[in-house]
Amino acid sequence: MDSVYQHVLAWRQALEEAGISLSVWRIHRRVGMSGGLFLNALLRETRNRVDPGEALRLQHLHEEAYARLAGQVRPLPGARELLAHLSGAGVPWAIATSGRLASAAPTLEALGVGPKTPVVTRDQVRHAKPDPDLFLAAAGRLGVPIDEAIVVGDSVWDLLAARRARALGVGLLSGGYGQDELERAGAYRVYEDPADLLRHLDEVGVRIADPKRVGRERRRARSGRRAEDAGAAPPK
Amino acid sequence: MDSVYQHVLAWRQALEEAGISLSVWRIHRRVGMSGGLFLNALLRETRNRVDPGEALRLQHLHEEAYARLAGQVRPLPGARELLAHLSGAGVPWAIATSGRLASAAPTLEALGVGPKTPVVTRDQVRHAKPDPDLFLAAAGRLGVPIDEAIVVGDSVWDLLAARRARALGVGLLSGGYGQDELERAGAYRVYEDPADLLRHLDEVGVRIADPKRVGRERRRARSGRRAEDAGAAPPK
Numbered sequence: 001m002d003s004v005y006q007h008v009l010a011w012r013q014a015l016e017e018a019g020i021s022l023s024v025w026r027i028h029r030r031v032g033m034s035g036g037l038f039l040n041a042l043l044r045e046t047r048n049r050v051d052p053g054e055a056l057r058l059q060h061l062h063e064e065a066y067a068r069l070a071g072q073v074r075p076l077p078g079a080r081e082l083l084a085h086l087s088g089a090g091v092p093w094a095i096a097t098s099g100r101l102a103s104a105a106p107t108l109e110a111l112g113v114g115p116k117t118p119v120v121t122r123d124q125v126r127h128a129k130p131d132p133d134l135f136l137a138a139a140g141r142l143g144v145p146i147d148e149a150i151v152v153g154d155s156v157w158d159l160l161a162a163r164r165a166r167a168l169g170v171g172l173l174s175g176g177y178g179q180d181e182l183e184r185a186g187a188y189r190v191y192e193d194p195a196d197l198l199r200h201l202d203e204v205g206v207r208i209a210d211p212k213r214v215g216r217e218r219r220r221a222r223s224g225r226r227a228e229d230a231g232a233a234p235p236k
Numbered sequence: 237m238d239s240v241y242q243h244v245l246a247w248r249q250a251l252e253e254a255g256i257s258l259s260v261w262r263i264h265r266r267v268g269m270s271g272g273l274f275l276n277a278l279l280r281e282t283r284n285r286v287d288p289g290e291a292l293r294l295q296h297l298h299e300e301a302y303a304r305l306a307g308q309v310r311p312l313p314g315a316r317e318l319l320a321h322l323s324g325a326g327v328p329w330a331i332a333t334s335g336r337l338a339s340a341a342p343t344l345e346a347l348g349v350g351p352k353t354p355v356v357t358r359d360q361v362r363h364a365k366p367d368p369d370l371f372l373a374a375a376g377r378l379g380v381p382i383d384e385a386i387v388v389g390d391s392v393w394d395l396l397a398a399r400r401a402r403a404l405g406v407g408l409l410s411g412g413y414g415q416d417e418l419e420r421a422g423a424y425r426v427y428e429d430p431a432d433l434l435r436h437l438d439e440v441g442v443r444i445a446d447p448k449r450v451g452r453e454r455r456r457a458r459s460g461r462r463a464e465d466a467g468a469a470p471p472k
Contacts, residue, residue, distance in 0.1 A: 005248075005260040008241060012308065023312060023429060024241040025412045072248065076259060176261045180416035193259060 014061035032155030034128030078195025132165030268391030270364030314431025368401030
């Protein structure tokens with residue numbers, strides 16, 4: 001989703017309401033971290049101190065401010081098409097977000113993500129990004145070894161978490177980071193947005209399985225025989 | 237001023253109102269260009285075409301949307317202090333902005349810029365950034381050779397315009413670009429914000445003149461004798 005800048009200004013509004021003045025670019029550079037780490041990092045940098053109660057209040061203020069801006073948020077170009085293409089080709093995929101399930105629901109609907117898709121949210125893991133928990137949990141839900149999985153993200157925190165998880169990280173410019181920042185954080189390749197990634201899927205090692213073969217294997221699996229790992233996309 | 241992100245979302249709102257859907261990061265990467273070039277570039281990238289009347293309407297929609305967000309805009313940390321320090325030390329400086337004079341007025345007041353400061357706005361030059369006109373005009377107003385001047389900016393367009401003008405460009409991270417992007421556009425050094433630049437003025441070759449000597453020379457200049465070029469800061 002194209003939601004980074006709305007999150008940035010929502011955090012800015014929340015901090016202002018609490019009397020904390022922070023440059024907007026500093027907030028931008030932290031979005032995508034877990035909310036707790038985010039506040040700790042920002043406030044330490046600016047030598048503000050907040051107690052846990054105040055931190056919770058800031059997170060609520062952010063949620064309220066974001067809800068006011070959420071009507072502006074759109075899927076990124078190619079996001080729905082990329083997911084539909086992977087599904088059609090038998091490549092298993094999941095959604096992993098540092099947001100809470102409640103705030104993720106409208107996003108999932110906008111992306112055309114159905115109820116069968118594994119979705120891992122902040123509620124289900126101990127630590128959010130840049131810890132690897134979200135991506136490890138997502139690979140677990142897919143039944144795919146994490147070191148054969150690809151993590152697509154548009155913040156340096158996504159890519160750092162992907163490295164800690166031992167997955168292959170692929171960066172998108174849609175988060176407003178430069179290509180170099182994403183590469184230094186570990187991106188194997190950087191694309192503009194999901195549409196650009198879809199045009200270059202072969203570069204990241206996504207081997208599109210023969211859809212007929214995938215169908216046969218799925219039927220075989222359902223009928224009790226063991227399916228081959230048809231959809232996993234080992235980056236070789 | 238810490239206004240980049242508000243400009244980004246204001247452009248986003250203007251484009252949406254005109255039925256044009258663009259990813260926010262693409263808008264971010266164009267802010268600071270002249271409004272005309274900005275629209276041309278964005279719309280060409282997305283294969284939208286607008287006629288001059290529509291372009292003008294988009295600029296008005298942006299102005300209205302920005303006016304609604306302008307209350308959130310603050311000076312960057314250290315901005316007032318940096319300007320006051322330069323003034324106190326006898327280093328001549330000017331403000332050059334791709335905005336119009338009308339929209340620049342609240343900014344100048346917030347920065348404590350008095351009526352004696354040379355201010356060059358979009359109205360006064362033929363082409364805005366990344367053309368060099370704004371910076372050439374500012375150096376002209378200061379009576380300083382452009383190749384002895386330093387241009388401080390926080391977008392790649394500032395730094396490209398500085399190079400075309402043959403000035404020394406210094407980048408700030410406050411525009412939300414990464415250090416590498418600013419350096420590749422020609423930044424000699426990159427600092428976080430004006431406060432960070434103020435702490436490192438010596439690195440960019442600002443030789444702080446002896447304030448007493450500056451005062452003597454100013455008095456001498458006023459009394460008709462020719463002052464030495466006391467405040468210019470040639471980066472040697």
